[in-house]
Amino acid sequence: MEIWSDPKTMRKQHPIIAERFPDLHPPFAKQAAVLEANRCLNCFDAPCTAACPTHIDVPKFIKKITSLNLSGSAQTILDANVLGASCSRVCPVDVLCEGACVMHRYNEQPIEIARLQRFAMDSFHAGGRKLRRKYLGSRAGKIACIGAGPASLACAAEMAQQGFAVTVFERRELPGGLNTYGVAEYKLTASASLREIELIEDLGVAFRFGVEIDPEGLRRIDREFDLVFIGVGLGQGHGLKIAGGDHSDVVDALDFIAAYKMARITNTSGKVAVIGAGNTAIDAANAAMRLGAEEVSIVYRGKRESMSAFDFEYEHAKLEGVRFLWQTLPIHVRADGGTLEVLHCTKVDDALRPISGSEFSLPCNLIITAIGQSPLLSLLESAKGVTLDKGRVAVERETGQTRNPRYFAGGDCVNGGREVVDAVADGKRAGTAMARQLEAAYARF
Amino acid sequence: MPDFEVKFAGIASPNPFWLASAPPTNCGEQVMRAFDAGWGGAVWKTIGEQVTNTASRYSSIDWQGQRMMGFNNIELISDRPLNINLREIAEIKKRYPKNAVIASLMVESKREAWHKIVSQAEDAGVDGLELNFGCPHGMSERGMGSAVGQVPEYTEMITGWVKEKARTPVIVKLTPNISDIRVIARAAKRGGADAVSAINTINSITGIDLDTLTPRPNVDGKSTHGGYCGPAVKPIALNMVQQVASDTGSSLPISGIGGIATWRDAAEFFLLGCGTVQVCTVVMHYGYRIVEDMIEGLEGWMLEKGFSTIEDFRGMTLPRVTEWKHLNLNYKIVARIDESKCIGCDLCYIACWDGAHQCIHRDRVTGPVDGPVELHATPASIEAVTRATIAVTPIPKLDGNARNGAKNVTPLERIPRVDETECVGCNLCSLVCPVDECIAMVEVPTGLAQETWEERTRTKECAAPPLHG
Incomplete structure (x- = not known):
């Protein structure tokens, strides 16, 4: 399956996709938002704020909703997290702000922080408001951000807000990275992701799309720019390394998700097997169900307790009708003629050893692999002075600075694949540190 | 009936x-x-x-x-x-x-x-x-x-x-x-x-x-x-x-x-x-x-x-409704926080610091500090520490399947401590506390006999000068 991007398609939701992937958490109406915001206790040094990787001042933005100071509320969010709109939709809040809410100890549901954040951000976008500049005018210093995913965008926005010239290089046609191409559409539509990024473009950030940065490209960037931020994320998904795993109906989960989000796929028929049990596997499995698959099975070699998907994602998938085959290992793919027919599997024991005689055939017409992505080693290793640790870029946590003082990095290529909000936090920390460094460097002249 | x-x-x-x-x-x-x-x-x-x-x-x-x-x-x-x-x-x-x-x-x-x-x-x-x-x-x-x-x-x-x-x-x-x-x-x-x-x-x-x-x-x-x-x-x-x-x-x-x-x-x-x-x-x-x-x-x-x-x-x-001058000045109460009920909102802490007498502190983990207010961490310094702490989303695959800690246990660092020697017994913390009976105002015997303002100024002849000449 070939994946391509059509900017026009992604800026507007395809009607079939819109119908099949409605908002999982519909937005608040105004009065409901105010009522919910009033429930917030306004904790001091709030645990929700501490739990948020970008440390959004949650009680502050919530209390501004109660007084209907909605632009101030959104500004509070944006001051900490420039992708506050997409984070309000994609964050696993159960393990972040809402999980930390003191209401859990007060016999009450936690405050619906994410939906309140979305309410404030939606109102900000509907009002046609722009991002605030922290420095009026321009300052010396050229910055390149490699990749246009959340980490790079946060870094670029921070630096642009501080008056620096930033250029973002992106191999695809559209910015946003996984925010645009890889998030389940019922959480975040591609168009909502793009709308948020338009505000960053408005700051004067230059985007160069369709530019695949290879080691040679990196050398050119190195000559042209003062500082470089690496926010390239992870590379290709691990393929299915079993017999028949190279069949054309064995697709990567992120490719599958991007394809339906671009409405390249609007229908899935027959039976589907999803290999892996992480959050991406769940997103792909749910999508296959919604696109009309007859049956979707998640095939996972471990037990339920060791699956890496969040609990709430697992619960959601069950509601969508996804089947889970625990302690199951694929052995080979069998196709009849050109058509994929069966995934042969075996049950495994607790040590992941195949149990002989437990082999069985899982009829399927499409196999989606979601067993992790590999790092972009060749590119990362070509960045001079930048060191890697287990395939991840080694950085100083507080600044995102690599061993090469002109190179900074953040997001999945540093943290191994966390959430959008972690990438934003990385990017913002790096942007702040890079601005400080440029300020100091140019002050000397 | x-x-x-x-x-x-x-x-x-x-x-x-x-x-x-x-x-x-x-x-x-x-x-x-x-x-x-x-x-x-x-x-x-x-x-x-x-x-x-x-x-x-x-x-x-x-x-x-x-x-x-x-x-x-x-x-x-x-x-x-x-x-x-x-x-x-x-x-x-x-x-x-x-x-x-x-x-x-x-x-x-x-x-x-x-x-x-x-x-x-x-x-x-x-x-x-x-x-x-x-x-x-x-x-x-x-x-x-x-x-x-x-x-x-x-x-x-x-x-x-x-x-x-x-x-x-x-x-x-x-x-x-x-x-x-x-x-x-x-x-x-x-x-x-x-x-x-x-x-x-x-x-x-x-x-x-x-x-x-x-x-x-x-x-x-x-x-x-x-x-x-x-x-x-x-x-x-x-x-x-x-x-x-x-x-x-x-x-x-x-x-x-x-x-x-x-x-x-x-x-x-x-x-x-x-x-x-x-x-x-x-x-x-x-x-x-x-x-x-x-x-x-x-x-x-x-x-x-x-x-x-x-x-x-x-x-x-x-x-029981009387004039201020008839109230007992030797009645002392202090705030006591029931740790088992505290949900860690710390509203009592900020209320006491900004609206009362700076005698509730967040030093349960770092150890109690006694003495003048200048020796204590301020609300701003406490918040600054939180903001400077790097937090990440817990990911089971990366963090060894450590599921989120028990949501219904209040971490010790969020349970405030009342400095009873400084507490003036004003009630504010117990009023802002959202949890019933979490903060009690408890009488502390002073060993002193009841004494009202009227009695004090009469017996000690230290009446304040009249307000208007």
């Missing part, structure tokens, strides 16, 4: 819960439904010369998502023809002979006019009369309502006119829009009143529409001050009721009014000496049905306390 029958200034009522003179007592059909719902009495919406009302008439104050914490009206007295009101009163007294029907009266300040309306109301069969000397808007511009109730001489004079004619008990309704409510209560007594009711509504502008810049309630782009009532005014009403109840110059039965919404509010008015209570706003919000809980709730409380009639506890709290 407690006996709720009361005799208030000679007016018998099956229970002390009356509807105040207001929209809920506008017509006979309403009053009958109110009696069916359980209300003991009704003070009819003020009758007198027929008026024309405006649209709109009401506005309110919402608070933190709750509607009508405070309520305001610019409605005048009854806008129905007098003869219809009188006919309906007569009809209701026939159908509900046991319930109290009181006519609220307001006419121009002429002896003949008052004599006439008193006769008309009493001929219709009312059990008592309430003189509306309190209406703060509209009618006062025409020399009636609070224009009378703000001048002791007028109050005494008109009460006297009414008493010349009246055969039923006369209640004077007091306006709070005056610096000392006792002055008017005394005037009413001198005029021969049998009782007072307090308080009427408070002059108010509830708010302004920030889009149109029009004050509320909007009458074709303009507004006027109205009368404020509802739960927000209860503390003001209680204070005024106490002032009148404790005043030897007034010493009349009191019908309590002002923000009464539950049996608990009613019990408080009884404890400060009221013989009946009058209710309006909560009925305008939820309907007559709320009286059921008022009766049942008060009954339950009385049973628990061993009271069998309202008289058993009426005025019982009055001796």
Whole structure:
């Protein structure tokens, strides 16, 4: 399956996709938002704020909703997290702000922080408001951000807000990275992701799309720019390394998700097997169900307790009708003629050893692999002075600075694949540190 | 079972819960439904010369998502023809002979006019009369309502006119829009009143529409001050009721009014000496049905306390309301936080630091610091530490499947510590704490005998110099 991007398609939701992937958490109406915001206790040094990787001042933005100071509320969010709109939709809040809410100890549901954040951000976008500049005018210093995913965008926005010239290089046609191409559409539509990024473009950030940065490209960037931020994320998904795993109906989960989000796929028929049990596997499995698959099975070699998907994602998938085959290992793919027919599997024991005689055939017409992505080693290793640790870029946590003082990095290529909000936090920390460094460097002249 | 029958200034009522003179007592059909719902009495919406009302008439104050914490009206007295009101009163007294029907009266300040309306109301069969000397808007511009109730001489004079004619008990309704409510209560007594009711509504502008810049309630782009009532005014009403109840110059039965919404509010008015209570706003919000809980709730409380009639506890709290100079300066209490109940919101901490005496600290983990305030971490420094801490989303695959910690255990660093040597016992922390009984104010024996300010300044001869020369 070939994946391509059509900017026009992604800026507007395809009607079939819109119908099949409605908002999982519909937005608040105004009065409901105010009522919910009033429930917030306004904790001091709030645990929700501490739990948020970008440390959004949650009680502050919530209390501004109660007084209907909605632009101030959104500004509070944006001051900490420039992708506050997409984070309000994609964050696993159960393990972040809402999980930390003191209401859990007060016999009450936690405050619906994410939906309140979305309410404030939606109102900000509907009002046609722009991002605030922290420095009026321009300052010396050229910055390149490699990749246009959340980490790079946060870094670029921070630096642009501080008056620096930033250029973002992106191999695809559209910015946003996984925010645009890889998030389940019922959480975040591609168009909502793009709308948020338009505000960053408005700051004067230059985007160069369709530019695949290879080691040679990196050398050119190195000559042209003062500082470089690496926010390239992870590379290709691990393929299915079993017999028949190279069949054309064995697709990567992120490719599958991007394809339906671009409405390249609007229908899935027959039976589907999803290999892996992480959050991406769940997103792909749910999508296959919604696109009309007859049956979707998640095939996972471990037990339920060791699956890496969040609990709430697992619960959601069950509601969508996804089947889970625990302690199951694929052995080979069998196709009849050109058509994929069966995934042969075996049950495994607790040590992941195949149990002989437990082999069985899982009829399927499409196999989606979601067993992790590999790092972009060749590119990362070509960045001079930048060191890697287990395939991840080694950085100083507080600044995102690599061993090469002109190179900074953040997001999945540093943290191994966390959430959008972690990438934003990385990017913002790096942007702040890079601005400080440029300020100091140019002050000397 | 407690006996709720009361005799208030000679007016018998099956229970002390009356509807105040207001929209809920506008017509006979309403009053009958109110009696069916359980209300003991009704003070009819003020009758007198027929008026024309405006649209709109009401506005309110919402608070933190709750509607009508405070309520305001610019409605005048009854806008129905007098003869219809009188006919309906007569009809209701026939159908509900046991319930109290009181006519609220307001006419121009002429002896003949008052004599006439008193006769008309009493001929219709009312059990008592309430003189509306309190209406703060509209009618006062025409020399009636609070224009009378703000001048002791007028109050005494008109009460006297009414008493010349009246055969039923006369209640004077007091306006709070005056610096000392006792002055008017005394005037009413001198005029021969049998009782007072307090308080009427408070002059108010509830708010302004920030889009149109029009004050509320909007009458074709303009507004006027109205009368404020509802739960927000209860503390003001209680204070005024106490002032009148404790005043030897007034010493009349009191019908309590002002923000009464539950049996608990009613019990408080009884404890400060009221013989009946009058209710309006909560009925305008939820309907007559709320009286059921008022009766049942008060009954339950009385049973628990061993009271069998309202008289058993009426005025019982009055001796405990005193002047500041009689309070014991040697009484010491401190705040104690029940760790097992603390949810870690730390509202007590910030309230104590910014709004009180800086004696609650967040040093349970780092170790207690004793000494002056400068030695402690400040709210800003505590928040700065949090902001500087790098937090990440816990990902099972990357973090070794460590599921989120127990959500229902408050981390020790979020449980504040009270420095009892510094605590002044002000109550603020216990007031802001959202959890019932989490912060208790506990008495700490000082070993010192009771001593009031009056006693201290008398015995030690260290009286402060008088404020004004």
